Amino acid sequence: MSPTNRQGWLALPSLAWLTVFFAAPTFIILGLSFKPATVTGGFGEGWSLAAWHMLWDPIYLAIAWRTLWLSSATTAICITLALPVAYYLARCAPRRRRLLLIAVILPSWTNFLVRVFAWKTLLHPQGLLKQLLDATSLIAPNQPLLYNPGAVLLVLVYTYLPFAILPLYAAADRFDFGLLDAARDLGANALTAFVRVFLPNVAHGIGVAVLMVFVPALGSYVIPELVGGVHAEMIGNKIAQRAFIDRNLPLAAALGSCLMLVVLLPMWARMAWTRKGTDPKGPSNPASEPNEPAGGAR
Amino acid sequence: MLQFQSVTKRFGPRAAVDRVSLTIGHGEIFSLLGPSGCGKTTLLRMAAGFESPDAGRILLADEDITELPPNRRALNTIFQNYALFPHLNVRRNIAFGPRLAGWTKARIADETDRLLHLVQLESHADHKPDTLSGGQKQRVALARALILKPRILLLDEPFAALDLQLRRRMLLELERLQREIGVTFVFVTHDQTEAMSISHRVAVMADGRILQSGTPREIYDRPANRCVAAFIGDANLLNGVLNAGDSGLHLATEAGPRIPIHQTEPWMTTGTAATLCLRPEHLTLCTAEPPAEPGREALLGTVRDAIYLGTHTQFVVAAADRDWIALQHHGGPGEARFLPSIGDDLWLTFDHRHCRPLPNAPHTTPPPNEGATP
Numbered sequence: 001m002s003p004t005n006r007q008g009w010l011a012l013p014s015l016a017w018l019t020v021f022f023a024a025p026t027f028i029i030l031g032l033s034f035k036p037a038t039v040t041g042g043f044g045e046g047w048s049l050a051a052w053h054m055l056w057d058p059i060y061l062a063i064a065w066r067t068l069w070l071s072s073a074t075t076a077i078c079i080t081l082a083l084p085v086a087y088y089l090a091r092c093a094p095r096r097r098r099l100l101l102i103a104v105i106l107p108s109w110t111n112f113l114v115r116v117f118a119w120k121t122l123l124h125p126q127g128l129l130k131q132l133l134d135a136t137s138l139i140a141p142n143q144p145l146l147y148n149p150g151a152v153l154l155v156l157v158y159t160y161l162p163f164a165i166l167p168l169y170a171a172a173d174r175f176d177f178g179l180l181d182a183a184r185d186l187g188a189n190a191l192t193a194f195v196r197v198f199l200p201n202v203a204h205g206i207g208v209a210v211l212m213v214f215v216p217a218l219g220s221y222v223i224p225e226l227v228g229g230v231h232a233e234m235i236g237n238k239i240a241q242r243a244f245i246d247r248n249l250p251l252a253a254a255l256g257s258c259l260m261l262v263v264l265l266p267m268w269a270r271m272a273w274t275r276k277g278t279d280p281k282g283p284s285n286p287a288s289e290p291n292e293p294a295g296g297a298r
Numbered sequence: 299m300l301q302f303q304s305v306t307k308r309f310g311p312r313a314a315v316d317r318v319s320l321t322i323g324h325g326e327i328f329s330l331l332g333p334s335g336c337g338k339t340t341l342l343r344m345a346a347g348f349e350s351p352d353a354g355r356i357l358l359a360d361e362d363i364t365e366l367p368p369n370r371r372a373l374n375t376i377f378q379n380y381a382l383f384p385h386l387n388v389r390r391n392i393a394f395g396p397r398l399a400g401w402t403k404a405r406i407a408d409e410t411d412r413l414l415h416l417v418q419l420e421s422h423a424d425h426k427p428d429t430l431s432g433g434q435k436q437r438v439a440l441a442r443a444l445i446l447k448p449r450i451l452l453l454d455e456p457f458a459a460l461d462l463q464l465r466r467r468m469l470l471e472l473e474r475l476q477r478e479i480g481v482t483f484v485f486v487t488h489d490q491t492e493a494m495s496i497s498h499r500v501a502v503m504a505d506g507r508i509l510q511s512g513t514p515r516e517i518y519d520r521p522a523n524r525c526v527a528a529f530i531g532d533a534n535l536l537n538g539v540l541n542a543g544d545s546g547l548h549l550a551t552e553a554g555p556r557i558p559i560h561q562t563e564p565w566m567t568t569g570t571a572a573t574l575c576l577r578p579e580h581l582t583l584c585t586a587e588p589p590a591e592p593g594r595e596a597l598l599g600t601v602r603d604a605i606y607l608g609t610h611t612q613f614v615v616a617a618a619d620r621d622w623i624a625l626q627h628h629g630g631p632g633e634a635r636f637l638p639s640i641g642d643d644l645w646l647t648f649d650h651r652h653c654r655p656l657p658n659a660p661h662t663t664p665p666p667n668e669g670a671t672p
Contacts, residue, residue: 181348182381184368186395186446196398200385 026260033253041247051250055258060238064258067234070149071217074156078164078213079206081157086168086205087198091177101169104162112159116226119155120146123227147229155223163212171205172198207270215263235259299324299482300345300373300450305354307340314340316506317354322450322484322499327476329485329493332503333529338486341503342452345484346375359449373450374443378458380435382427388438389414389423395446413441416475433464440475450482457492469496490530494518502526523657524573532612532623534581536574540566540655549574549655553618555595557653565657573656580652581624583613583636584645596647597622601638611637617646 033051036044054060085104089097107115122129123145133139145151175198183193199206221236228234235255242252300322307315315337322328330338343349345356347368356364363371374395382391392413396406414420417437427435436456443451456472457465473496476483487493493500494514501511502525510522521527524535538551540559547559547566551574559566566572588596599617610627624646629635638644 176379176381178377178379178381179383181346181368182375182377182383183394184348185346185375186442187369187398189367189369192398197383197385201383203385 029253029260030257033250033257035250035253037248037250041249043249048250051248051254054251055254060255063233063235063238066149066232067218067236068262070153070156070232070234071214071220073153074160074217075164075210075214077153077157078161079168079209081161082164082168082209083199083206085165086172086202087194089165089169090172090175104165108162113222115159116155116223119151119158120227123151123154146227147231149228149232152220152224152228152232152234155227156217156220159223160213160217163216164209167208167212168202168205171202171208175201211267218259218263299326299359300484301357302341302345303355303357305341305344305351305356307337307344307349307351313506315344315351318503318506318508319354320501320508320511322482325476325480325482327473327483327485327496327498329487329497329500330503331487331490331493331500331529334488336503337506338488338503339454340506342375342454342484342486345450346373346452347371372448373452374446374448376436376439376443376451376453376456378455380427380439382435382438382442384427387424387426388419388430391427391438392441392445394442399446409445413445416444417441432460433468436460436468437471440472444475444479444481448481450484453483453485455487456485457487457489465492472496494530502529504529520654521575521656523659524575527573527575527654527656532578534576534578534622535656536576536620538572538574538655540568540570540572542568549653553620554597555618555653557650557655559655566655571658573658575654575656576648576652578612578623578625580648581622582647583615583624583626583638584647585636585638587645588647593650594647595650596645599644599646601640601642601644604638604640613638615644615646622646 032043034047034049036046036048036050038044089100092100121127124130125144125146127145130145133145134141139145179197179201180193183197184190188196219236220234221240224232224234224237225240228237235258239252239255239259242248242255302318302320305315305318306313318337318341330341332338340349344351347363347366347370351364354364355362358372383394386394389410393406393410396409401409411420414423417440419434419437419441422430422434427438430438457468460468469492472483475481485493485497497514499511500514500517502509502517504525510517510526512520517526517530521530521533527533528535536551536553536555538549538557541548541550541556543556545558547562547568549557549559549572551557555574557574587598588594590596597617599615599622601613602616602621603614605612610625613624613626615622615624626635626637628637
């Protein structure tokens with residue numbers, strides 16, 4: 001048995017874990033979405049497409065659209081904010097870097113719910129932020145801060161920003177900043193050097209950050225529930241309502257399956273694309289040094 | 299061509315570069331030579347625009363570029379680690395500058411092909427830098443810098459990462475390129491052999507100051523002070539004091555020999571501590587006591603070490619309470635030279651003509667092109 005095969009066994013525990021707690025439930029949910037619902041809130045006999053038909057209700061389409069744009073906007077804003085932070089973290093002195101990294105991670109030591117409630121208090125019509133903005137006349141007095149998509153976006157960005165900063169910092173930390181000098185030397189101004197040299201070289205980190213923010217944002221439930229209200233619901237809220245309030249479990253399962261597909265399809269596409277991209281076409285051999293043609297220079 | 303006018307750069311309280319003035323001519327191969335931390339890289343980075351001087355001016359072809367950002371300077375840099383863009387293949391690395399400069403597609407393609415041919419990397423045009431060897435990477439860096447036709451090419455320890463064989467080959471290639479294209483090359487290096495072999499002129503730096511600049515030969519034959527003599531080549535450096543005796547000024551060394559000084563220089567005043575510099579090739583080894591001769595010293599010593607170096611053997615001889623470095627050429631075939639072995643007693647002789655009195659401190663530097671040897 002080759003060493004790679006032998007080492008394959010090492011992956012078994014995590015593989016088993018994923019099968020039991022991820023793959024199996026996903027398929028069970030998908031299966032359940034094809035069952036008919038019963039009035040008592042259970043599953044009926046036989047198979048049915050009723051739940052999937054109900055998804056075409058304009059209410060769901062509108063909410064799906066909102067979920068998608070809120071998650072995309074969250075991701076875009078998080079990456080935009082995290083890039084300069086990661087750049088700075090990678091360049092600053094180690095002592096200051098440690099302090100700043102702690103500052104990035106520290107909020108997550110407070111319970112997530114508590115933090116969302118804190119935002120609710122801040123944004124509340126009688127809350128500090130709203131009062132402050134009213135006093136400075138920066139917003140119209142009747143403009144509510146809470147219970148709208150804007151509030152959801154704000155808290156989503158707040159919540160997921162560290163998840164964008166950390167992978168980007170990891171990528172920036174490996175970046176050779178001498179390359180920016182080289183770019184400047186070759187005629188790039190600071191911005192061009194950042195865009196044409198820094199960004200492509202931290203692309204992997206950006207990819208990770210996108211996944212780390214976009215996927216949990218898609219499935220948000222608590223944040224829209226607490227600061228979004230009825231005007232800013234997301235798919236997560238609908239799944240919860242179908243499961244806990246009307247007990248239409250097949251519909252909840254169909255909604256959940258949809259969400260899963262939205263996440264898995266792009267990931268699968270990306271994996272397929274990367275595999276094609278790294279397909280070794282003509283392996284280059286750095287060991288061929290002694291035979292290189294430089295000797296003919298004389 | 300490139301001119302530093304009293305340039306100073308401080309990092310905290312320490313001056314990395316201290317009032318350096320230097321002029322590098324058109325088409326010259328110039329080396330900044332010195333131990334690490336002497337300020338040579340800082341000087342280069344100031345020329346490139348990555349650091350800005352705290353005082354002084356930098357001129358490129360009589361134009362003040364002190365405040366110009368790196369992307370607006372008509373000079374390019376070869377970085378120590380080559381700094382190739384890992385996300386671009388060789389061709390796109392080379393085309394990086396032209397694309398930013400907005401050249402037409404056809405011109406970019408033509409010029410890139412020409413440079414690829416010049417550095418003989420046509421077959422590697424589509425490879426990513428991390429699949430290249432050190433020498434190949436360096437040639438990509440060279441092509442990437444040269445495509446923009448800079449007036450000056452700055453090279454920061456360009457050979458540090460290469461093995462000896464490759465280093466020699468790259469040196470020859472650079473010399474060839476220099477002849478073909480006529481760019482001014484400014485090297486930064488701590489390797490004196492490299493600097494001496496390729497440069498038209500060398501500036502020796504220490505502690506942020508230029509100790510001496512001149513042709514390699516001038517610096518080797520007429521070092522300005524003890525520091526330079528110690529850094530360039532091997533040298534026997536004897537501590538001593540300048541004394542005025544009956545026969546005029548002489549240098550009394552701790553080791554014994556008193557060397558008369560025939561041509562005085564401004565720094566030579568009675569009572570000044572000074573160094574006597576004697577190159578190994580000026581020491582002669584012989585088995586028997588040589589006849590006493592005016593103007594010639596002879597010391598009895600013991601061979602402590604012998605290092606075989608192919609064309610010659612280097613000896614360490616203990617005499618007069620110190621170690622002396624001497625060398626003996628092996629000569630041609632059939633020519634038997636005197637080659638002592640470790641532990642042998644022998645006589646060490648040298649001529650007063652070959653002794654060079656040097657000031658200890660760099661700051662009393664005599665003008666390098668003035669003090670001719672007697």
